[in-house]
Amino acid sequence: xxxxxxxxxxxxxxxxxxxxxxxxxxxxxxxxxxxxxxxxxxxxxxxxxxxxxxxxxxxx
Numbered sequence: 001x002x003x004x005x006x007x008x009x010x011x012x013x014x015x016x017x018x019x020x021x022x023x024x025x026x027x028x029x030x031x032x033x034x035x036x037x038x039x040x041x042x043x044x045x046x047x048x049x050x051x052x053x054x055x056x057x058x059x060x
Contacts, residue, residue, distance in 0.1 A: 002043045
């Protein structure tokens with residue numbers, strides 16, 4: 001999923017976009033549910049640096 005995001009985002013010539021994902025994908029310093037692979041947001045931050053922003057939108 002991360003590779004697909006990077007490919008498509010790069011094709012947009014760095015336009016600003018918003019993506020909505022479940023909590024298991026959005027932790028900027030989190031691992032996936034197995035604890036072995038960085039989650040999607042973590043991988044994107046590693047690839048793109050500070051242009052990646054994540055916000056928890058749940059009402060809790």
